[in-house]
Amino acid sequence: MPLDDRKKKILQVVVDDYVSTYEPVGSKALIERHNLNVSSATVRSEMAELEKLGLIEKPHTSAGRIPSDRGYREYVDSLMHVDNLSDNDRKIITSRISKSVDEVSDLIKNASNALSISTGFASLAITPRLRRSYLTQLKMLMIEPGKVLVVVVLSEGVVKDKLVRIPNFLTDKQVAMISASVESALSGKPLEEITLITVTSSVKNANIPDSLLNQVLYEAYTAIKQADKLDIYLQGEHRMLSLPDFNEMSKARELLDTLSDDGMIAGYVNELGSEVIDDKSNSSDNSCMIRIGQEIALEGFDDCSFITTTYKIGDTLIGNIGVIGPKRMEYSKVISQIDFVRNTLSDEMKKLYE
Amino acid sequence: MPLDDRKKKILQVVVDDYVSTYEPVGSKALIERHNLNVSSATVRSEMAELEKLGLIEKPHTSAGRIPSDRGYREYVDSLMHVDNLSDNDRKIITSRISKSVDEVSDLIKNASNALSISTGFASLAITPRLRRSYLTQLKMLMIEPGKVLVVVVLSEGVVKDKLVRIPNFLTDKQVAMISASVESALSGKPLEEITLITVTSSVKNANIPDSLLNQVLYEAYTAIKQADKLDIYLQGEHRMLSLPDFNEMSKARELLDTLSDDGMIAGYVNELGSEVIDDKSNSSDNSCMIRIGQEIALEGFDDCSFITTTYKIGDTLIGNIGVIGPKRMEYSKVISQIDFVRNTLSDEMKKLYE
DNA sequence: TTTGGCACTCGAAGACAAAGAGTGCTAACA
DNA sequence: TGTTAGCACTCTTTGTCTTCGAGTGCCAAA
Numbered sequence: 001m002p003l004d005d006r007k008k009k010i011l012q013v014v015v016d017d018y019v020s021t022y023e024p025v026g027s028k029a030l031i032e033r034h035n036l037n038v039s040s041a042t043v044r045s046e047m048a049e050l051e052k053l054g055l056i057e058k059p060h061t062s063a064g065r066i067p068s069d070r071g072y073r074e075y076v077d078s079l080m081h082v083d084n085l086s087d088n089d090r091k092i093i094t095s096r097i098s099k100s101v102d103e104v105s106d107l108i109k110n111a112s113n114a115l116s117i118s119t120g121f122a123s124l125a126i127t128p129r130l131r132r133s134y135l136t137q138l139k140m141l142m143i144e145p146g147k148v149l150v151v152v153v154l155s156e157g158v159v160k161d162k163l164v165r166i167p168n169f170l171t172d173k174q175v176a177m178i179s180a181s182v183e184s185a186l187s188g189k190p191l192e193e194i195t196l197i198t199v200t201s202s203v204k205n206a207n208i209p210d211s212l213l214n215q216v217l218y219e220a221y222t223a224i225k226q227a228d229k230l231d232i233y234l235q236g237e238h239r240m241l242s243l244p245d246f247n248e249m250s251k252a253r254e255l256l257d258t259l260s261d262d263g264m265i266a267g268y269v270n271e272l273g274s275e276v277i278d279d280k281s282n283s284s285d286n287s288c289m290i291r292i293g294q295e296i297a298l299e300g301f302d303d304c305s306f307i308t309t310t311y312k313i314g315d316t317l318i319g320n321i322g323v324i325g326p327k328r329m330e331y332s333k334v335i336s337q338i339d340f341v342r343n344t345l346s347d348e349m350k351k352l353y354e
Numbered sequence: 355m356p357l358d359d360r361k362k363k364i365l366q367v368v369v370d371d372y373v374s375t376y377e378p379v380g381s382k383a384l385i386e387r388h389n390l391n392v393s394s395a396t397v398r399s400e401m402a403e404l405e406k407l408g409l410i411e412k413p414h415t416s417a418g419r420i421p422s423d424r425g426y427r428e429y430v431d432s433l434m435h436v437d438n439l440s441d442n443d444r445k446i447i448t449s450r451i452s453k454s455v456d457e458v459s460d461l462i463k464n465a466s467n468a469l470s471i472s473t474g475f476a477s478l479a480i481t482p483r484l485r486r487s488y489l490t491q492l493k494m495l496m497i498e499p500g501k502v503l504v505v506v507v508l509s510e511g512v513v514k515d516k517l518v519r520i521p522n523f524l525t526d527k528q529v530a531m532i533s534a535s536v537e538s539a540l541s542g543k544p545l546e547e548i549t550l551i552t553v554t555s556s557v558k559n560a561n562i563p564d565s566l567l568n569q570v571l572y573e574a575y576t577a578i579k580q581a582d583k584l585d586i587y588l589q590g591e592h593r594m595l596s597l598p599d600f601n602e603m604s605k606a607r608e609l610l611d612t613l614s615d616d617g618m619i620a621g622y623v624n625e626l627g628s629e630v631i632d633d634k635s636n637s638s639d640n641s642c643m644i645r646i647g648q649e650i651a652l653e654g655f656d657d658c659s660f661i662t663t664t665y666k667i668g669d670t671l672i673g674n675i676g677v678i679g680p681k682r683m684e685y686s687k688v689i690s691q692i693d694f695v696r697n698t699l700s701d702e703m704k705k706l707y708e
Numbered sequence: 709t710t711t712g713g714c715a716c717t718c719g720a721a722g723a724c725a726a727a728g729a730g731t732g733c734t735a736a737c738a
Numbered sequence: 739t740g741t742t743a744g745c746a747c748t749c750t751t752t753g754t755c756t757t758c759g760a761g762t763g764c765c766a767a768a
Binding site for chain 1: 507
């Protein structure tokens with residue numbers, strides 16, 4: 001059922017007006033604000049059809065119409081035109097991201113923060129998936145007897161470490177020997193292929209009782225595995241409280257309750273992300289993933305939209321960044337903001353890696 | 355102006371009742387719920403005096419009384435009796451804290467989380483102040499040319515590290531030499547005494563051009579300095595939305611806005627903490643710091659109380675942990691919860707350090 | 709000093725009406 | 739056949755008024 005031009009136009013202005021006023025838009029107000037060259041009665045009958053198609057709906061009989069989830073979807077998919085960001089917005093974002101940082105994670109945090117500030121919504125960023133990175137170095141640094149810092153270096157220069165406990169009487173040398181063995185056996189292997197078995201079988205003839213050795217190797221294994229862990233940075237949740245969409249306390253509460261569960265959000269976005277990454281056809285560099293209202297199967301997100309995109313470190317590392325805002329948002333503006341943040345982030349990444 | 359026993363009793367039940375009902379308590383309701391053996395008229399005149407003393411107040415003429423900030427203060431200082439925690443509460447807290455962790459920071463996070471869950475309020479924890487710890491080790495681990503992981507080990511076995519960039523053409527050996535020099539020059543020195551000057555003057559005759567050397571040393575210095583940084587873990591902010599005290603959107607918004615600024619809260623609590631630490635007379639192990647309503651000079655905290663206490667790692671490291679709740683809270687219960695969390699945290703710390 | 713009684717205050721809650729925006733439907737029109 | 743004007747109807751919003759009740763302050767008597 002392709003929409004004719006007039007229906008498209010009407011849907012578009014319904015969305016536009018509703019987004020900017022947060023008031024259901026009626027036939028009369030609509031023709032007053034936009035010159036459609038038709039009467040309100042015509043608009044009414046068109047609206048009735050749009051409603052039949054499930055694209056708009058009325059909160060109650062005598063109110064105007066508001067876009068339904070499917071209406072927003074249609075708008076986003078084919079009615080919206082993404083415009084360029086104003087110089088001012090660019091400046092604000094650039095300055096927030098380009099603050100000098102040493103660690104990649106800080107850079108990602110800054111980018112997410114810039115996004116939250118410039119959109120006025122909540123933002124999120126997920127550190128890159130590292131499953132397919134491979135191990136390049138593994139060092140074990142004795143801090144004191146029984147306590148070792150395991151440093152894991154991955155192919156893209158990513159460094160992760162973990163403090164672990166090992167049997168007290170192992171010497172510096174023994175530990176160094178173990179880590180060298182593990183490193184030489186596993187370096188070049190993708191993280192996802194490293195298992196407890198490959199780790200334990202990487203050390204032979206160590207002259208150390210098996211049980212002790214295995215303890216150390218187990219810790220080494222956990223250190224390697226946790227390098228794979230995704231971190232999520234969720235910021236600006238409180239900004240959602242300033243939106244009229246969440247003026248109702250119960251809505252605000254539900255939203256923030258869910259939002260407080262980092263892990264759940266990370267898992268959800270991660271899945272979204274994976275879809276696109278695996279679906280090569282769709283992975284054009286500039287595409288955002290958009291989930292609107294009920295499309296997000298999380299409690300309290302009925303009035304929200306997720307807009308996320310991917311960023312890259314080098315050629316292989318892929319993470320996500322995006323916003324969580326009200327579904328009643330200026331999609332085109334937010335998309336261009338995200339896009340700009342993504343690009344700025346990439347640039348800064350490159351600088352960081354010289 | 356010491357209160358006579360009856361006034362004390364009345365103030366006490368006003369607080370108790372108001373805390374449990376969130377309704378201004380009137381003279382009649384008061385004598386009905388508690389057998390004071392006096393008439394409501396007597397209570398009324400007593401209340402009028404308590405009001406004159408600034409301990410209670412009325413929201414409006416024909417309502418009951420609610421405690422003022424000073425009323426809560428009086429209650430907390432001399433009317434309240436801290437009772438023991440129920441076995442059930444203990445179990446809940448213990449199980450949340452004793453989840454196996456490797457890092458001290460996770461333990462602290464768990465403790466803070468347990469506090470938030472068991473109180474139903476927001477909680478915070480601040481990592482220990484390390485200014486007075488001294489450096490025991492400094493290692494620089496070459497990750498790749500131009501990229502070095504600086505590992506700082508402090509007296510209490512605390513390990514911090516930072517990835518830094520150095521000139522590309524410095525060799526493994528040169529870096530090792532530099533770090534060894536710095537370590538031997540500075541180990542044993544308290545963090546607060548380490549300055550850029552002490553760091554740079556610790557390496558002599560390095561056979562490396564000064565400008566390069568200084569770059570490396572500067573990075574080493576920043577790595578050491580950032581070991582001193584306080585981290586704050588703020589959790590369960592969203593729980594505040596479920597309290598009737600913050601049903602008004604504007605209050606909730608203001609509170610969460612301020613709460614979203616970790617740094618500000620950290621700074622504030624840090625100051626509170628320092629006061630008590632420096633004031634030896636008051637640093638009895640079990641004391642909580644309590645700040646009520648306007649005593650907290652932060653925007654949006656008029657209806658909140660801070661209750662914080664200190665925890666120790668070993669004998670010297672002192673951090674803070676506490677809750678941010680509505681000032682209309684069961685102080686005695688919360689205090690015993692914090693106290694129990696603190697003790698459990700200490701126990702687990704010991705286990706972690708064997 | 710305590711108490712019962714009483715007039716008074718003020719907010720909460722409910723009822724009701726008027727206003728206003730918007731709808732659907734129908735009949736007429738180009 | 740698509741468009742439009744007109745009209746009755748619906749439903750929320752807003753404001754006003756009233757009632758109800760809990761609570762107060764004050765006073766005179768015990």
